[in-house]
Amino acid sequence: MPRGRSRRYRTIDILYANAGMMPESTINFLNAFKHLYRGEIVEMFGNGGDIIVQKHKTTPEGYSECFAANVLGHYLLVS
DSSP states (O other), rough: SSSSHHHHHSSSSOOOOOOOOOOOOEOOOOHHHHHHHHHHHHHHHHTTTTOOOEOOOBBBOBBBBBHHIIIIHHHHHHO
């Protein structure tokens, strides 16, 4: 048996699986300038205000890319 932790810890009791994968995002500069022109600066930075646009991609199996990475990937990892 190798030296170190493997002698002391033989099993994994807890596995915190956090992929943190988000869809690819782009910024809609036209909407950003509209919010600046209207004086909605707080709303623009507070909630994104339709400035950040996310591209929806699917896997070849038909699942959302974000769902596949954050849910199905964890299931396959721990099963």
